[in-house]
Amino acid sequence: MNDETILLAHGSGSRLSHELIEKNFLPSLANPLLAKLDDSAVLDFNGRLAFTTDSYVVSPIFFPGGDIGRLAVCGTINDLAMSGATPLYLSLSFIIEEGLTLSKLAKVVRSIKAAAEEAGVKIITGDTKVVNRESADKLFINTSGIGIVPEGIDISGANAKVGDKIILSGAIGDHGIAVMSQREGLKFSVPVRSDCAPLSKLVSQMLEASSQIHCMRDPTRGGLATTLNELASQSKVGIRIEEGNIPAHDGVRAACELLGFDPLYVANEGKLIAMVAPSDAEKVLAIMKRNRYGTEASIIGEVTDEHKGKVIMRTRLGTSRIVDMLIGELLPRIC
Amino acid sequence: MKFIDEYRDVELAKKLVSKIKQLSTRPTRLMEFCGGHTVSIMMNGIRQLLPPTVEMLSGPGCPVCVTANADIDKAIALAHLPDVIITTFGDMMKVPGSYSSLQQARAGKADIRIVYSTQDALQIARDNPTQSVIFIGIGFETTAPTIAASILQSENEGIRNFYVLCLSKLCPPIMKALLDLGELKLDGIVCPGHVSAIIGSRPYEFIPRNYGVACVVSGFEALDILQSIALLVEQIESGKPTVEIAYRRVVSPEGNKTALDLMESVFEIGSADWRGIGVVPASGLKLRRKFERFDAEQAFSVTLEPVREAKGCICGDILRGVKTPNDCKLFRKVCTPEHPVGPCMVSSEGSCSAYYQYGTDYE
Amino acid sequence: MTVAFLWAKPSSPITDERKTMCLAVPVKVVSIEGSEAEVEIGGVKRRVSIMLTPEARVGDYVLLHTGYAINVINEAEAQETLKILEEMASLDEVH
Numbered sequence: 041m042n043d044e045t046i047l048l049a050h051g052s053g054s055r056l057s058h059e060l061i062e063k064n065f066l067p068s069l070a071n072p073l074l075a076k077l078d079d080s081a082v083l084d085f086n087g088r089l090a091f092t093t094d095s096y097v098v099s100p101i102f103f104p105g106g107d108i109g110r111l112a113v114c115g116t117i118n119d120l121a122m123s124g125a126t127p128l129y130l131s132l133s134f135i136i137e138e139g140l141t142l143s144k145l146a147k148v149v150r151s152i153k154a155a156a157e158e159a160g161v162k163i164i165t166g167d168t169k170v171v172n173r174e175s176a177d178k179l180f181i182n183t184s185g186i187g188i189v190p191e192g193i194d195i196s197g198a199n200a201k202v203g204d205k206i207i208l209s210g211a212i213g214d215h216g217i218a219v220m221s222q223r224e225g226l227k228f229s230v231p232v233r234s235d236c237a238p239l240s241k242l243v244s245q246m247l248e249a250s251s252q253i254h255c256m257r258d259p260t261r262g263g264l265a266t267t268l269n270e271l272a273s274q275s276k277v278g279i280r281i282e283e284g285n286i287p288a289h290d291g292v293r294a295a296c297e298l299l300g301f302d303p304l305y306v307a308n309e310g311k312l313i314a315m316v317a318p319s320d321a322e323k324v325l326a327i328m329k330r331n332r333y334g335t336e337a338s339i340i341g342e343v344t345d346e347h348k349g350k351v352i353m354r355t356r357l358g359t360s361r362i363v364d365m366l367i368g369e370l371l372p373r374i375c
Numbered sequence: 376m377k378f379i380d381e382y383r384d385v386e387l388a389k390k391l392v393s394k395i396k397q398l399s400t401r402p403t404r405l406m407e408f409c410g411g412h413t414v415s416i417m418m419n420g421i422r423q424l425l426p427p428t429v430e431m432l433s434g435p436g437c438p439v440c441v442t443a444n445a446d447i448d449k450a451i452a453l454a455h456l457p458d459v460i461i462t463t464f465g466d467m468m469k470v471p472g473s474y475s476s477l478q479q480a481r482a483g484k485a486d487i488r489i490v491y492s493t494q495d496a497l498q499i500a501r502d503n504p505t506q507s508v509i510f511i512g513i514g515f516e517t518t519a520p521t522i523a524a525s526i527l528q529s530e531n532e533g534i535r536n537f538y539v540l541c542l543s544k545l546c547p548p549i550m551k552a553l554l555d556l557g558e559l560k561l562d563g564i565v566c567p568g569h570v571s572a573i574i575g576s577r578p579y580e581f582i583p584r585n586y587g588v589a590c591v592v593s594g595f596e597a598l599d600i601l602q603s604i605a606l607l608v609e610q611i612e613s614g615k616p617t618v619e620i621a622y623r624r625v626v627s628p629e630g631n632k633t634a635l636d637l638m639e640s641v642f643e644i645g646s647a648d649w650r651g652i653g654v655v656p657a658s659g660l661k662l663r664r665k666f667e668r669f670d671a672e673q674a675f676s677v678t679l680e681p682v683r684e685a686k687g688c689i690c691g692d693i694l695r696g697v698k699t700p701n702d703c704k705l706f707r708k709v710c711t712p713e714h715p716v717g718p719c720m721v722s723s724e725g726s727c728s729a730y731y732q733y734g735t736d737y738e
Numbered sequence: 739m740t741v742a743f744l745w746a747k748p749s750s751p752i753t754d755e756r757k758t759m760c761l762a763v764p765v766k767v768v769s770i771e772g773s774e775a776e777v778e779i780g781g782v783k784r785r786v787s788i789m790l791t792p793e794a795r796v797g798d799y800v801l802l803h804t805g806y807a808i809n810v811i812n813e814a815e816a817q818e819t820l821k822i823l824e825e826m827a828s829l830d831e832v833h
Contacts, residue, residue, distance in 0.1 A: 229778070229781040298765075
């Protein structure tokens, strides 16, 4: 069966371009705003807007547990959710390498549709460009997202307070290892699947349970270690974590041993860190555990006023070591 | 994970620490020779557990760190030759030579590819018959047999475009050179674990015999290191230094005969240039006549600029255990993993990198 | 005999800078084909060379270093070591 491929003409604004949009994108992503096919989508808003953008260049584009499409939706939704915003709308831009098959593109679009539906967001504007072979690697995606931040919510990386408990929503390293396993041709008896997931519902449940959530962030590139360091710097506080409280799946631990990685630095795409006042920590933890994306949530540490800007980990042996930011690049093109 | 998790048992570790505290009655200076041990010690915070009588110094057992600037310059010069593909372990990419690094050379269009194994390098040679594929052959006795294996395979298959820049170094001779330098009053050495898997423990016997220094061949998990320290302290306190193998699941007194035979058939011993120490006779490996055609240095001629050492860099002193990273004026201030001045900060097994990444000792 | 490896595609444009040359990991031999073996740790599998350990058998554990098994792990010694550790830890315990 002939699998049609994307040609330069598909990105030129020609009849082929229109065909691509009408036959391949609209049916999946259909909503009244997108269907208008105006140059811009015009929206009504009441309240504070959260706005974010991200580009996705993950390689390979398909990996266990997800693909670049799911990633492009979840990553941007999660960035909105980390500010406490309810995600509403996304833009979607494709840069396609000439020669990508239509069937692969269709698969990505189906993933985008499924992720958007799960999170309750609509894709209301988009763009498609096609470039020569070797000018891009299969497919790059950019998504920008808009959400509304409810009244009274003030969540920021700068708001951590001394004494806050640090909650991690689940096991680390799944996404990075899933992508790596594809690249390295590693086989798993129980495959490690990317944890790529939209966290907006989890976050709204957390915010309903407590008004004392001061910071949230998702530990993507650079892993848990890098994100904790960022927060420590931004809030000008110290962070203490317990090695024994940080969950990681067996397959991830084993792959990390084999590949020489520290799970603390491996990317996640469906996890969050929350800094919560000690009075509310157990309550928030309980709520998180009831959500499918928080079943393995754990309190991993707390915020201190010592060693500001630094993260110190107490090892299982009871000794302490610094957990620094990621140095260099562990895994290029992981998201 | 078998053979890993059992050696991370926290309760046993605590008991071993008590044992060490009980055994140690006097100032004891130990050197962990191997970079892998340095990293494990830092990651586990072992120094925090030891009694104040036991001092640990880090040694030169990091093959990347001890590669001299002249050799790095050579690799970079080779990379700039036409129709050459350089294959190297990732560890070497960021190490600064006199003027540049392999990473910078790659950004400047030199064809440099990171490989996980000499097998990868060989495959690149098969896939690119019109290019010369040069493998940067750093490493100690753990890696040398894998280089030998790839050369033999190349010979058997008639691969004509595979070359090795021979920079393999040997551990026992450098341990002797260090002891002869007499800069440190060492009481005991934590001997490399994986080098010893290949060479066995016999090559270290001259150390207690001629220098009165205790030796224990150690594994890499927390329990392995604590056990080795306990055994060293025991030897030292009893005044009976010897060579003991703690890492018995992997190391035997004779080592791996197949690997040693492979090395013997491909290499002969020659002098080697060690950063921080200089040229040490009979401390490195050179290709035997029979395999000369694989030698990148003989097959290609390059002109080198004068070798330069980075100002203020005390990697040499750190490698000899005379200074620690905290003694370096550049450490953390100028020299960081993103902007390394010397290789000890770049290599994952380098002391400076380990101290930077894991050390709370500076506080 | 051509050696074919399923892992690390050398001509891949992605050249990550993992520092791997000093890593050695204990893995279990699952199958052998000539001078190659498929090994496994914690459910993760990989193909490696056993040119340095031709005596390795299916079911053995070997130490993996830069794509080669560099030694067969002596299980009896491993058990012995754990026993010794327990003994060391309990003799003349000081509280």
